[in-house]
Amino acid sequence: MKFPFIDLKTQYQTYKDEIDAAMAQVVESCQFIMGPELTALEKELSDYTGAAHAVVCASGTAALELCLKIAGVQPGDEVITTPFSFFATAEMVSACGATPVFVDIEPDSYNIDPSLIEQAITPKTKAILPVALYGQPAEMEAINAIAQKHGLVVIEDAAQSFGSELGGKKSCNLSELAATSFFPAKPLGCFGDGGALFCRDESQATLARQLLNHGQDKRYSHAHIGMNGRMDAIQAAVLRVKLRYFDQEMEKRKILAKEYDSRLEGIVTIPKLRPNRTSAYAQYTIQVDQRDELCKSLNDKGIPTAVHYPIPLYRQNVYRSMQIDPSRFPVTESVSARVVSLPFSPFLKQEDLEATVEAVKEAVS
Ligand SMILES: *Cc1c(COP(=O)(O)O)cnc(C)c1O
Numbered sequence: 001m002k003f004p005f006i007d008l009k010t011q012y013q014t015y016k017d018e019i020d021a022a023m024a025q026v027v028e029s030c031q032f033i034m035g036p037e038l039t040a041l042e043k044e045l046s047d048y049t050g051a052a053h054a055v056v057c058a059s060g061t062a063a064l065e066l067c068l069k070i071a072g073v074q075p076g077d078e079v080i081t082t083p084f085s086f087f088a089t090a091e092m093v094s095a096c097g098a099t100p101v102f103v104d105i106e107p108d109s110y111n112i113d114p115s116l117i118e119q120a121i122t123p124k125t126k127a128i129l130p131v132a133l134y135g136q137p138a139e140m141e142a143i144n145a146i147a148q149k150h151g152l153v154v155i156e157d158a159a160q161s162f163g164s165e166l167g168g169k170k171s172c173n174l175s176e177l178a179a180t181s182f183f184p185a186k187p188l189g190c191f192g193d194g195g196a197l198f199c200r201d202e203s204q205a206t207l208a209r210q211l212l213n214h215g216q217d218k219r220y221s222h223a224h225i226g227m228n229g230r231m232d233a234i235q236a237a238v239l240r241v242k243l244r245y246f247d248q249e250m251e252k253r254k255i256l257a258k259e260y261d262s263r264l265e266g267i268v269t270i271p272k273l274r275p276n277r278t279s280a281y282a283q284y285t286i287q288v289d290q291r292d293e294l295c296k297s298l299n300d301k302g303i304p305t306a307v308h309y310p311i312p313l314y315r316q317n318v319y320r321s322m323q324i325d326p327s328r329f330p331v332t333e334s335v336s337a338r339v340v341s342l343p344f345s346p347f348l349k350q351e352d353l354e355a356t357v358e359a360v361k362e363a364v365s
Helices: 008-029 036-049 060-070 088-095 140-150 202-211 233-244 246-264 291-300 317-322 330-336 350-364
Strands: 053-057 078-081 099-102 125-129 153-157 177-181 195-199 216-218 284-287 339-342
Touching (some): 036 195, 053 060, 060 088, 060 125, 060 177, 060 195, 060 202, 140 153, 195 202, 246 350, 291 339, 291 350
Parallel strands (some): 078 099
Antiparallel strands (some): 053 195, 284 339
């Protein structure tokens, strides 16, 4: 490929001195596990999002599992979620012994359609798990209202939406619980795996901190079956540097997305933002009729593409035994065959954006 899908190298070069110094400080302190970097990062994440408590952990997947456990999701329960997401969303529901109940999505935002949620609620339903796909928050007000009416917990899978807003509030602070990811390719990425969960009660934060550290309530006293779900201190140090530049990067993301929008409007289906919100543009994703041909044509010119996601979760082999009828998900069926993500990151070069636009135009003409 002529240039990267997400330009992490330029990002590193831009903050190199500060990041190297922050990492070296952790190495010199030899405080690799727990410690002051984590505590400081948690405070900064809670300040940034407005969420009362932030708890950092080993990955977005761990954050999802911890949120589900804090919500009390147990074997036999059902969790309503979207079938159009990365596998971890449904995977962690299943890992808790619960059943993911899929609900189709909105055609414009790609997020769970709130008007279809109530009919999926049963006496076993414990929680609703919307995903802010590609960085755009779901209809959280409507979803929270449904949850309140039925006594359910809402967990936002904000793995792709850290930094976005709905109604002036930040993603990760739009529901009782939220999970985000600091996987390198996410809007705020570390140098390996990392994640965080967000909650409103001190008791939830305490339980999360215990669960991610083997269920320990005091040293060598184990009150729960937990996990090793800790974030390591080097990742926290990297994230603290990147967080300082994050709003600047978000502005660049918005400018670049607008530029793609204006050049591609009328040629392909461009991303649509619903009212009253911003997107973190974890991906810049378009829809075209001949998706695979478009990918090949761009790739042949050295332009990278990615498909998020080609296989709806109810079609995954592991869920075959659920015998879910795909015709119940007309929107997911349609868009999973049509979406393609274009090269995108705050460090995407103007000439590479232009080359991508030209290649898309040529491919669809
Ligand atoms: C990336 C992602 C996750 C998992 O995060 P990891 O940090 O890779 O474990 C979960 N849900 C969604 C929607 C994601 O995009």
